[in-house]
Amino acid sequence: MNPELIRNLHDLLPQIQGYIYPNEIEIHWGLLIVVYPYITGVVAGAFILASLVKVFNVTEVQPLYRLSLLTALAYLLVAPMALVSHLGHPGRFYEILLTPNTSSAMAMFGFVYAWYLMGVLLLEIWFVHRTDMIEWAEHETGVMRFIHRTLALYSRDTGEVAVSFDHKALKVITIVGIPSAFLLHGYVGFIFGSIKANPWWSSVLIPIVFLFSAIVSGIALVILLYMILTPLTGGKISMRCVDKAVDFLFYAVIVDFSLELVDFIHRVYQSEEEIKILSEMVMSKLFASLIIIQVLLGMLVPLLLISLTKIFKKRFHLNEDLRKMVYFVAVILIQFGIFATRWNVVIGGQMFSKSFRGLTTYKMEFGGLEGLLYAIFLLALPIIILAVLTKILPPWKEMHGQPASESAEAAGS
Amino acid sequence: MNGRRTFLRGFLSVLLSGGAIGGILKILPSKADAREAPPKGQKWYGFGVSVDKCIGCARCMDACKTENNVPREPFFFRTWVERYIIRKNGATTVKAIEPNVEPSPETASDKSILRSFFVPKLCNQCASPACVQVCPVGATFQTKDGVVLVNEKTCIGCRYCIQACPYGARYLHPVTHTADKCTFCYHRISQGLLPACVEVCPTQARIFGDLNAAASPMSRFLRMNKIHVLKPGLNTEPKVYYASLDGEVR
Numbered sequence: 001m002n003p004e005l006i007r008n009l010h011d012l013l014p015q016i017q018g019y020i021y022p023n024e025i026e027i028h029w030g031l032l033i034v035v036y037p038y039i040t041g042v043v044a045g046a047f048i049l050a051s052l053v054k055v056f057n058v059t060e061v062q063p064l065y066r067l068s069l070l071t072a073l074a075y076l077l078v079a080p081m082a083l084v085s086h087l088g089h090p091g092r093f094y095e096i097l098l099t100p101n102t103s104s105a106m107a108m109f110g111f112v113y114a115w116y117l118m119g120v121l122l123l124e125i126w127f128v129h130r131t132d133m134i135e136w137a138e139h140e141t142g143v144m145r146f147i148h149r150t151l152a153l154y155s156r157d158t159g160e161v162a163v164s165f166d167h168k169a170l171k172v173i174t175i176v177g178i179p180s181a182f183l184l185h186g187y188v189g190f191i192f193g194s195i196k197a198n199p200w201w202s203s204v205l206i207p208i209v210f211l212f213s214a215i216v217s218g219i220a221l222v223i224l225l226y227m228i229l230t231p232l233t234g235g236k237i238s239m240r241c242v243d244k245a246v247d248f249l250f251y252a253v254i255v256d257f258s259l260e261l262v263d264f265i266h267r268v269y270q271s272e273e274e275i276k277i278l279s280e281m282v283m284s285k286l287f288a289s290l291i292i293i294q295v296l297l298g299m300l301v302p303l304l305l306i307s308l309t310k311i312f313k314k315r316f317h318l319n320e321d322l323r324k325m326v327y328f329v330a331v332i333l334i335q336f337g338i339f340a341t342r343w344n345v346v347i348g349g350q351m352f353s354k355s356f357r358g359l360t361t362y363k364m365e366f367g368g369l370e371g372l373l374y375a376i377f378l379l380a381l382p383i384i385i386l387a388v389l390t391k392i393l394p395p396w397k398e399m400h401g402q403p404a405s406e407s408a409e410a411a412g413s
Numbered sequence: 414m415n416g417r418r419t420f421l422r423g424f425l426s427v428l429l430s431g432g433a434i435g436g437i438l439k440i441l442p443s444k445a446d447a448r449e450a451p452p453k454g455q456k457w458y459g460f461g462v463s464v465d466k467c468i469g470c471a472r473c474m475d476a477c478k479t480e481n482n483v484p485r486e487p488f489f490f491r492t493w494v495e496r497y498i499i500r501k502n503g504a505t506t507v508k509a510i511e512p513n514v515e516p517s518p519e520t521a522s523d524k525s526i527l528r529s530f531f532v533p534k535l536c537n538q539c540a541s542p543a544c545v546q547v548c549p550v551g552a553t554f555q556t557k558d559g560v561v562l563v564n565e566k567t568c569i570g571c572r573y574c575i576q577a578c579p580y581g582a583r584y585l586h587p588v589t590h591t592a593d594k595c596t597f598c599y600h601r602i603s604q605g606l607l608p609a610c611v612e613v614c615p616t617q618a619r620i621f622g623d624l625n626a627a628a629s630p631m632s633r634f635l636r637m638n639k640i641h642v643l644k645p646g647l648n649t650e651p652k653v654y655y656a657s658l659d660g661e662v663r
Contacts, residue, residue: 001587009488019507021581022490028572088570088590095550106573107549197579354581355663
C-alpha cells in the first residue's frame, strides 16, 4: 500500500464540506488528466490553423503553416504519455488496443489517436517536406544527409508530375484532416460529456466547447511561438500574418465564450437538483480558477485587449510594437485561461459529491507520477520535441516570409 | 478490372452503412419497459434493504472488510451505512457511520429533529451498468446471474468506471491498483452461502436472493414492501431494492 496516499487522504478529511460518499475522498483524475486535454487541444487547434492556409487559402498566415504542423506533431507525441502514466497499471496499456470494449468511449482513444497521427499529421508533414528533404539531402553530408534521405523514404523524384501529386495529396489530407482534428478533440470532450452520473460533465455541449477552446489554445500557442522564435532565428515578425491569425483567434474566443455562456445560462435556468452544490463549488473551490483565471483573465481581458487594437485602429496601426505587446500579453493570458478551463472541467467534476451534499478538495502532489514536477515536465517536453523537429525540418525560411521551396509557394497561392 | 473495382466499392459501402445503421438500431431500446430478467431457472441475483430495520451498528461494514480484504482505512468501502438526520426546518445532515465509534446519543432528546434513520449502501449491481459500458478493456463485466465483477488481472486502472458510477460504489484498491467494489460476495453466493453483510446483520435489514426464485426471503421482501431504487432517473436499473426509502436519500 502507498503510505503517502493514505497520509494525503487523512489530511483531506478535515477539509470536506457537507457529506460525500466515503469512496469519493480520493480525487481519481488529477493533474495529468488536466494536462491531457490541454495538450490534445493544442494539437487540434494548431492543425486547424494550418488548414486555414491549405483549405481556405488564407495566404496571410502562410508563415505559420509549417510551424503549426510541427507544433501539432510535438504535442501529439506527448499526449498519450500523460494518459499512460496515470494508469494504475501503465504496463497494461496495450490491452486497450488488443481487447477494446466497443461500448467504451475511452477504448476508441488508441484508434482515434493512431488515425490522427498516422493517417493525417505524419502524412501531411511528409508531403509538405518531401521535395525539401530531397533538396536538403543533396547539399548535406553525414548524419543529416542520412536522416533526410531516410525520412524522404529514399524518394528522389522532384519532377513536375511528382510535385503536383504532392499538392493533390496535401489537399486531400487537409480536407480529411479537419474533421479528424474535430474528431480528436470532440472525442476527448465526449469522454467527459457522456458520463451521465456527473452533471458537471454530462452535457451535449461539452465536445463542442472542447473543440472551440482547442482551436483557441492552438492558434494562441502557435502565434506565441511565432512571435518568440522569429526574432530568435534572425527574422522579422510579419504583422500582416499576426494580425490575420489574431483575427481568427478573436472569433474563436468569442464563439468559445458564447458557448460556455450558453451552457452556464442553461444550467442556471433549468436549475436541476445539482445546481445548489455546483454553484456552491463555483463560488468557493473553483472561484479563483474559474471566475478569475478562466473567464476574467483567460477570456474577457484578452478579448478586451484585442478589441482595443481594433477599436483604436489608427493609433495601434501606427505603433507596431505596442500592437505586438498587446497581442503577446493576450495569447499568454489565453494559454493560462485554457489550462484553467481544463482544470475546472476535470478537477471541478470530481470536487462535488454525487450525493450533491458536499465538496472535497484536490491536494496536488509535488513529486511522483501524479505530481506537479512531472506535469511541468510533460508540458515542457513538446517544446523540446519541437526544438528537435525544427532541427530536422526547419520551418524558418517560411516563417521569415521567404518561400521555403517552390512547392510551398505553389501550395500557398 | 473496373467492374471488379465498382463491385468492391459498392459492396464495401453497403457493408459499412449497413453496419452503422445496424449498430445504432442495436443501441436503441426497442420498447419502453425495463430490461427483463432472464427466464425462470436461471439465477438473477438481487438485494433488499429494509431501511426501517437498520440500527447503524456497522457490523456489515466490518464483516465486509474482513471477508473481502478491503483496506481498513476509511477511504475504501464496498459497503457503508449513512445516517440521515432531518430537522424541522428542513435541514438535512448526512454522515457515514464510522465502525467502532458509538453514534452520538444526543439525538433522542434533540427536539429540533423531525426524523432520523440509517441507510445501508453498496454496489447496486445495476442491470444496465454504466461502469461496464465505459470500461475500455472489458475488465468490468456482468455475469450471467446479473452480478457486476472486476477482473483484477486485466483492469488497467484508468478509473473511468469510478467516474461513471453514480453511487460512489467503486474505489481504486491501493494494493492491486485496480478498480474494486462489492461483488455480492460472489465467492460465497456461488456456493449457496449468503453475502457476509447479510449473514451478520442482526436485524435482517439486508436480504439477499435470487429474483427469479418463486419462494425466498428476497421474493417475499419484494412482495411485502413498497420498493424504491436509488437514482432511478439515470436508467441504470439497480438490483438493490430499498423498502421505506426516504426521498432525501441520494
